[in-house]
Amino acid sequence: MLGELYNRTYSSPKLLFMEKMERNVHIYIEQEVSRVFKAGREILLEIEGRNLSSALHAFKNIADFDLKGLGGISFFKNKYGPQMLINFTGSNPGFSLFVKTGLDRNNIREDYIKKVKEISHFYPAADFYLWNIDSVNAGDWDAVIYSQTLEGFDGFDLYLNLEDGLIKKLWVDNEISRVLDIEFLRHINISEAITCISRFDWQAGVFPEIALCRAFEEYMQLKIPRRADYIRVLLCELFRIANHLGFITGMAHIMGFDTAYSSSFLEKEKVLRIIEIITGSRYFPNFMCIGGIKKDISNEVAGRLKKQIPEIYRNILDIEKILMDDFTLIERLKDTGIIERDEALHYGLSGPNIRASGCRNDLRKDDDFISYGDFSFTVPVGRTGDCFNRLVVRFAEIYQSLKILSQVTGKLPVGEILKKINPAHVDLGRTTLISSIECPHGNIKVYTEVEGNMVDAICVMGPSKNSLSGIGEILRGARFEDVDLIIGSLDISPGELISNSHG
Amino acid sequence: MAGSILKSNLNILVAGFGCCKREIFAARGPLYDIQRFGLNFVTVPENADILVVQGIYNRESLQRMIDIYERMNEPKWVFAVGSCMIDGNIFDRGVRMLEKFREKVKIDMYVPGCPPRPEAFIYAVLKFLDYI
Amino acid sequence: MVLIFKKIVYLLLVIVVNLYVCTYLANKLTAHMELRRGYRVSKAGGISLPFSRFFKYLSNEPGINFWTFMLFVFSFLIWSVSPLSASMVLIDMDSSLMVALLMLLVILTLNVSSHMLTGYNMIMIQSMRKTASVLFFMIPVFLNISGVVLINKTLGFKEIINSQYQYWNVIYQPLGFLTTLLSVLFIFKQFKLNRKSEIEAFSTDSCEGKGLGKAINRFSEYNIIFVLIYMLTVLYLGGYQNLYIVRGEVMLGLKFYLIFVIILIAERSIAKINDYKLIQRINIRYILPLSVVNFIVTLGFFIYRNIFGLI
Numbered sequence: 009m010l011g012e013l014y015n016r017t018y019s020s021p022k023l024l025f026m027e028k029m030e031r032n033v034h035i036y037i038e039q040e041v042s043r044v045f046k047a048g049r050e051i052l053l054e055i056e057g058r059n060l061s062s063a064l065h066a067f068k069n070i071a072d073f074d075l076k077g078l079g080g081i082s083f084f085k086n087k088y089g090p091q092m093l094i095n096f097t098g099s100n101p102g103f104s105l106f107v108k109t110g111l112d113r114n115n116i117r118e119d120y121i122k123k124v125k126e127i128s129h130f131y132p133a134a135d136f137y138l139w140n141i142d143s144v145n146a147g148d149w150d151a152v153i154y155s156q157t158l159e160g161f162d163g164f165d166l167y168l169n170l171e172d173g174l175i176k177k178l179w180v181d182n183e184i185s186r187v188l189d190i191e192f193l194r195h196i197n198i199s200e201a202i203t204c205i206s207r208f209d210w211q212a213g214v215f216p217e218i219a220l221c222r223a224f225e226e227y228m229q230l231k232i233p234r235r236a237d238y239i240r241v242l243l244c245e246l247f248r249i250a251n252h253l254g255f256i257t258g259m260a261h262i263m264g265f266d267t268a269y270s271s272s273f274l275e276k277e278k279v280l281r282i283i284e285i286i287t288g289s290r291y292f293p294n295f296m297c298i299g300g301i302k303k304d305i306s307n308e309v310a311g312r313l314k315k316q317i318p319e320i321y322r323n324i325l326d327i328e329k330i331l332m333d334d335f336t337l338i339e340r341l342k343d344t345g346i347i348e349r350d351e352a353l354h355y356g357l358s359g360p361n362i363r364a365s366g367c368r369n370d371l372r373k374d375d376d377f378i379s380y381g382d383f384s385f386t387v388p389v390g391r392t393g394d395c396f397n398r399l400v401v402r403f404a405e406i407y408q409s410l411k412i413l414s415q416v417t418g419k420l421p422v423g424e425i426l427k428k429i430n431p432a433h434v435d436l437g438r439t440t441l442i443s444s445i446e447c448p449h450g451n452i453k454v455y456t457e458v459e460g461n462m463v464d465a466i467c468v469m470g471p472s473k474n475s476l477s478g479i480g481e482i483l484r485g486a487r488f489e490d491v492d493l494i495i496g497s498l499d500i501s502p503g504e505l506i507s508n509s510h511g
Numbered sequence: 512m513a514g515s516i517l518k519s520n521l522n523i524l525v526a527g528f529g530c531c532k533r534e535i536f537a538a539r540g541p542l543y544d545i546q547r548f549g550l551n552f553v554t555v556p557e558n559a560d561i562l563v564v565q566g567i568y569n570r571e572s573l574q575r576m577i578d579i580y581e582r583m584n585e586p587k588w589v590f591a592v593g594s595c596m597i598d599g600n601i602f603d604r605g606v607r608m609l610e611k612f613r614e615k616v617k618i619d620m621y622v623p624g625c626p627p628r629p630e631a632f633i634y635a636v637l638k639f640l641d642y643i
Numbered sequence: 644m645v646l647i648f649k650k651i652v653y654l655l656l657v658i659v660v661n662l663y664v665c666t667y668l669a670n671k672l673t674a675h676m677e678l679r680r681g682y683r684v685s686k687a688g689g690i691s692l693p694f695s696r697f698f699k700y701l702s703n704e705p706g707i708n709f710w711t712f713m714l715f716v717f718s719f720l721i722w723s724v725s726p727l728s729a730s731m732v733l734i735d736m737d738s739s740l741m742v743a744l745l746m747l748l749v750i751l752t753l754n755v756s757s758h759m760l761t762g763y764n765m766i767m768i769q770s771m772r773k774t775a776s777v778l779f780f781m782i783p784v785f786l787n788i789s790g791v792v793l794i795n796k797t798l799g800f801k802e803i804i805n806s807q808y809q810y811w812n813v814i815y816q817p818l819g820f821l822t823t824l825l826s827v828l829f830i831f832k833q834f835k836l837n838r839k840s841e842i843e844a845f846s847t848d849s850c851e852g853k854g855l856g857k858a859i860n861r862f863s864e865y866n867i868i869f870v871l872i873y874m875l876t877v878l879y880l881g882g883y884q885n886l887y888i889v890r891g892e893v894m895l896g897l898k899f900y901l902i903f904v905i906i907l908i909a910e911r912s913i914a915k916i917n918d919y920k921l922i923q924r925i926n927i928r929y930i931l932p933l934s935v936v937n938f939i940v941t942l943g944f945f946i947y948r949n950i951f952g953l954i
Contacts, residue, residue, distance in 0.1 A: 154575075155528065162528040162566075184528060184572045191569075193601050204601045207625075210530035257540075265914040270678040273540040291530065291626060337914045340921055487920065503530060506567065519691070520699045541678035549695070555766075558853070584853065 022375040025103040026051055032073055037066045048226045049375065050442040050453075052106045057119075060109055061126055067096060067105075068130045074098050075105060077356040079453070080473055081127065081137040083111075083120060083508050085189050086457050086465040090116045090510070092123060093455060095469055096131075101358035102371040102451055106442060116510045133355045136180060136477035139509055153491065155184050161495050163505040164476060168488070175483050175491070180476060185502070186509040197432070198224070199297065201463045205454065206292040208468040210503035211254060212247040213292040215447035216468060219454040221296045222377060223443035227436070228298075233424040236300035237379045242313075242416045243286065243295065244378070245409040249320075250279040251448035252360075252402045252409075255499045256327065259399060262496045263337055265330075272327050275320060282316065285309055300426035314417040321410050328403050341396035345494035347482045348393060355478035358471050359450030361498055364401045365393030371446035378445075383415045395497040402499075432461055449499050450474065470504020518640050519549040524559035526579050529566015531593035531626040538629040545633055548640075556582040561636075564612070565592040567602065573612055580616055588639070591618045592632065594625040650733055654722055662865060664900070666693040669836040669907060676911035700858035711856045714753040718859075718866045721746040725873060726800050728883045728892045738798040740788070747870055750863055751777055773833045776922045777867075780826045783926070783934035784871070787819040790941040791878045796949075804882035813879040818937040820879045822930050824902075827871045829922070829930075831906050832913070834864045872902050 018024040029051050033044055040059035045052040055063050067075045079095030090111040097104045112119040121138060128134035153166040163185035169177040193204065205220050206213030218240055225232060253276035260268040280290050286305050287293035295302055331337060347357070352365045362369070370387040372380040388404030390397030436458050444453040450471025457464040475498040482494055525535050538545040539552060553559050556579045564576060580589070594600045596609060622635045670692055674681025724739040724746075726732035736742065755767075755774045792798060794815055795806045803812075813820045876882060876898045883891030 162532070184569065184575075187567060187569055187602070191602050193599075193603050207530075207601050210533060263914045266673075266677045267912050270541045273537075274542060274678065277537075277540075277542050290534070290628065334914055336921060336925065339924065340914075489919070502528065519695045544674075544679040544681075546674070547680045549692070 020374060020376045021100075022049060022103060022371075025098065025100075029073075029103075029105055032070075036070055036072070037063050040066075045440065047106070047440045047442040048223045049377070050104065050106055050444065052108060052440060052442060054108050057109055057111075057123065060107075060123065063107070064127060064130045076350075076353045077101065078127070078131040078133045078354070078477075079104050079356045080469040081124060081134060082455070082467045082469060083189070083510065084465045084467050085508075087459070089113045090120075091465070092120065093467055093469075094127065095356075095453065097353075097356045097358075099353060100369040100374060101353070101356060101362060101367075102369055102374050102444065102446070104444070104451075104453070106455070120510070131354070133477050136182075136473075136480075139186070149179075151488070161492070161500065162502040166479075166491070168491075170488060173488050175486055175488060178480055178483055180479060182476070182505055182507075185505040186507055189508045189510055192508070196463055197461050198458065198463060199432075201456070201466060202296060202298070203294050205466070205468065206294065208470065208503050208506060209447060209452065209501055210291065211251045211501045212448050213289075214243050214247050214287075214295065215445050215452055216454055217293065217296040218244065218378070219443045219445040219452060220456065221298050222445070223441035223454065223456060224298045224436075226443065227439065227441055228429075228434070230299055230427055230429070232300050232427055234379070234421045235304075235423045236425045238382075238416055238420055239301055239305060239425070240296070240378050241380065241383070242305075242413065242420075243283070243293065245412050245416070246279060246283050246286075248409045248448045249406050249413075250276055250283065251499075252406050253279060253324075255402055255448075255496075256331075256399070258496050259493075260331070262493050263340065265334070265337065268327055268330050271323065271330070275323050275327070278316065278320060282309075282313055285312075297426070299429045300424070302426075304425045310417050310420055314414070317410055317414050317417070321407070324403070324406055324410075331399075338396065340490075340493070341399060341497075342394060343392075344395045344490050345482050345486060345497060346392060346394045347478060351481050352393065352478065355481065356474040357450065357478055358474065359446065359448065360401045360405060361398060361450065361471075361475055363388065364390035364397040366391050371444065371451055377443075380412075383412045385409075385412050395493060398497045398499075435460055438464075447471070449501055449504070452504070467508075468504065468506075470501065472498075472500040472502070472504040473507075475500055476505065518643055521550050521560045521636075521640075522553045522558050523550060523561045523563060523636075524553055524556060524579070524583075525563045525565070526576055527564050527566040527568070528572060529593060529595055529626075531565035531595075531624075534626040534629050535563060535565070535592065535632050538633055543629045543633060545629075545636070548633075548637065550636060557584055559583055560586070561588050561590060563590045563592055564596060564618075566595055568609075568612070576612065577615055588619045589616055590620045590622060590635065590639075592622040592624075592627060592635075594623060597621055597623055600625060647733065650731065653731065654727070654733065655719075657727060658719075658722065658869075661869065662862070663693045665836070665865065665869075665903060666696065668900075668904065672904065672907050673836075673911055676908065697858065700853060700861070701855065702853055707854075707856045707859070710753055710756045711859050714750065714863050715859045717746055717749050717753065718863045721750065721866070721870055724800070725870070725877075726804070726883070727895065729801075731892070732801070735801070736799065737802075739800045740792070740798050740803070743800070743870065743874070744785070744788070747867065748778075748781075750867055751781075754860065754863055754867075772919060776919060777830050777833055779922060779926055780830050780930070783822050783826050783930050784874075786934040786938045787816070787823045788874070788878065790816055790819050790938050793941050793945045800877055800882070804877055804884065807881045807884060811879060811881040811884075816879065816937065816941070818933055819941075820875075822934040822937065823875055823879070824906075825930055827868075827875060828906050828909055828913075829925070830871060831868055831910050834868060836865070836868075836907075872899055872906070875902055 018027070026049070030044060033041060033053065040063045041053050041055055043054040045054065067073050075096040076099055077097040079097040082093040084091055084093065090113060092109050092111055094107040095104050109123070117139065124134050124138050149167040150170040151168045153168070155162050155165055164180050164182040165184065167179040167181065168175055196204065202217055202220050205216040209216050253272050256272045257269055257276060260272060283293070284290050286309060287295040347365055349365045349367050352362045353367065366389060368387055368389045371377065373387060385408045388401050388408065390401045438459045441456045441458060442453065444451050452471060453469040455467040455469065479495065483491065486494060525532055537543060562580055562583060568576070591597065599609070620635055620639050622631055624631055667690065671681045721743055723733035724736060724742050751774055755770050791803065791812055794812065795803045797803060876895060880898050883895045885891050886894050
């Protein structure tokens with residue numbers, strides 16, 4: 009593998025993984041799979057319902073597949089009826105395999121639940137994706153934390169069973185974030201979809217936008233101008249810093265540390281102000297389009313950004329010093345909410361959460377998706393996977409992002425910002441596009457089905473869902489007082505929890 | 512007398528599942544500082560004067576919202592914040608989830624935006640204080 | 644009779660003014676610590692805030708039960724044994740320190756029972772946990788107070804103050820003063836005096852709401868902190884001892900607000916500790932050993948000086 013990478017046969021480890029996976033599928037499960045499809049930079053298998061079990065058996069037991077974790081299960085409807093999309097992740101959560109299977113049109117609900125139970129036989133993490141089980145009532149549980157009661161933790165209810173103040177058993181109900189399939193906006197065209205998709209990530213809206221745009225660019229073999237690519241990197245890193253600062257603000261708030269809360273909040277507002285100057289909006293930029301970006305950034309803004317980077321760096325160093333000097337805080341954070349590396353991989357955790365558990369992977373390094381290859385940065389890795397490590401890794405990531413930002417502003421190329429293409433004139437035919445990108449919480453995957461220039465189905469598989477599905481493992485044995493701290497340390501963006509359901 | 516006391520001492524309960532919550536709570540921070548007008552955020556419905564509804568709703572969360580509204584003490588007011596509440600945003604116009612909510616609850620103030628800036632929310636509350 | 648009535652009026656006036664100033668300080672100082680401006684809806688820096696908050700509490704029908712009434716009674720009764728100056732004391736008794744400590748315990752326990760009728764399980768659990776942590780931090784306070792009692796050989800506030808005419812007790816008991824101050828700081832951290840909303844469920848319930856019962860509850864929480872700071876001033880810093888030409892009452896007020904402001908600022912710059920296990924760890928590792936060492940050393944000196952007459 010290293011040799012092939014060294015000889016530049018493949019431009020990135022991800023492409024190599026795809027080649028390997030395609031080969032494996034042809035060797036081991038040729039009969040089960042009805043269609044193998046290369047959708048953008050991911051592999052999509054179409055498997056019929058009756059063959060699903062044997063395919064799952066092969067994924068789990070054949071070592072060559074190396075599919076350790078479950079990335080997510082989604083339900084959507086396209087022209088041909090109800091479908092189910094399953095995502096399996098490898099030992100690197102960025103490398104994944106998508107499986108699409110049709111559902112019975114007449115009893116969708118029963119069929120879905122039956123299939124999820126089948127998957128959970130091989131991947132127990134799938135239990136999280138089950139739809140509302142009627143047998144659960146609040147009386148059986150010692151404590152119920154409803155989604156409204158903790159500030160910032162929306163979209164799910166926690167049912168807890170306690171023993172001596174320790175959590176013995178818990179169940180996550182994300183009924184509240186499930187929206188009926190008919191309720192979502194339907195029959196939209198591609199540009200509308202690019203505008204709407206940022207609503208699925210409330211903390212960093214630019215990432216789903218870039219993922220969707222890159223999916224189309226990959227399909228059309230469009231090479232976007234270097235300046236546009238660099239500005240995308242710049243926006244990505246700005247949003248990453250804003251998100252991580254928001255995370256630190258939230259953690260400081262949970263721990264009641266108001267001095268750190270205020271100072272990190274001010275820094276976050278500073279970064280959001282820069283984002284607002286560039287894009288015009290604080291969270292949902294609506295800035296990307298197929299072939300580049302919508303608006304150029306002026307030299308004045310770039311100069312201002314360059315001037316502010318050292319200032320922000322110094323202030324964040326101060327915040328880190330304030331937080332890490334407090335012994336009560338470190339006593340509380342250390343050895344709280346530990347998740348081991350293998351378990352984290354099984355639940356499909358990605359991004360800073362899995363890096364805190366000691367797994368070094370980052371799609372920015374593993375995939376030549378945007379031009380991250382032009383900049384030098386390192387991927388910070390934690391060791392034990394507790395709350396303290398998750399906080400430290402995010403601090404380190406902010407410094408790396410600032411490093412990238414200073415490099416981008418230093419060598420911003422001059423030229424075009426947009427390959428002019430009118431998506432309304434492009435007839436794509438019927439196709440499926442998948443792309444994934446390293447967002448501040450992990451790998452966000454966007455699945456689109458396009459016909460003509462209209463979007464038939466769209467699915468966002470956010471990393472927050474994986475973090476939430478792993479909560480059962482992390483919280484077991486933790487103390488009841490630490491519930492909000494542990495959930496806060498996982499950096500869950502509630503927008504990613506929105507999903508389709510039926511009936 | 513009662514009006515002037517309320518005016519300088521309003522408690523706000525933010526309910527719902529949406530990104531506007533993030534921007535509303537940003538008003539509490541050092542830069543915007545909503546508390547200089549005597550406004551405070553609470554978590555218990557009985558203590559709240561203003562209910563802020565925002566974000567997306569399905570049947571379950573709509574019921575919860577109405578429960579929260581019924582538990583609040585009189586006098587009580589409702590703010591609808593964000594474009595999800597006002598025109599549906601990314602949701603289909605045919606579903607009319609919001610209409611069902613409006614049938615049961617009278618909304619006193621609308622704050623547009625996706626999400627509205629913290630300043631917009633503060634401005635709306637200050638405008639509203641003149642009407643009490 | 645008139646004299647006692649006058650004294651009661653004075654006492655009430657002092658408590659109300661103290662409440663006003665402390666509410667105002669808590670709001671303004673904490674706002675500045677958090678880089679905010681604080682309450683300023685009316686002009687002149689929002690001096691009407693304590694009034695408007697008080698009237699807000701009264702704007703609902705008075706829901707008051709027996710336990711809340713008892714809480715109210717004891718909150719005032721505790722000041723009747725504590726001298727504010729040489730003549731300003733309602734009940735002059737020999738063991739006033741003992742009585743004040745007992746009343747403090749009564750207030751602390753009643754504080755929980757008044758929360759029991761709110762109807763939310765979560766609020767009750769949290770208030771019980773709060774009281775448990777406060778009681779845990781009272782242990783070093785009791786140890787240190789017994790150290791002071793050993794030095795001054797008396798259980799009355801007045802005698803303790805009078806015996807400090809030459810040197811304050813803080814000179815003899817620096818370790819005791821430090822640990823008491825830390826304990827009071829951690830107790831202070833349990834009661835929220837500013838209006839900042841927290842992330843935790845129902846945590847705003849203790850400081851917001853309507854009804855007379857709520858107001859009394861809030862007053863008792865303030866009162867616990869007042870009594871603790873008062874004890875710190877009286878036991879270690881000389882109480883109402885005159886300083887040259889400055890009157891004793893003024894000195895007592897100055898010392899009281901100095902400690903209040905120090906604690907208020909220190910409280911903002913440490914993380915919230917609502918974690919019972921962590922509180923135990925802090926107390927057992929740092930505060931309790933120091934106070935035990937202080938007590939043992941004091942006891943040793945006491946035995947050598949008074950029983951064997953060696954020093």
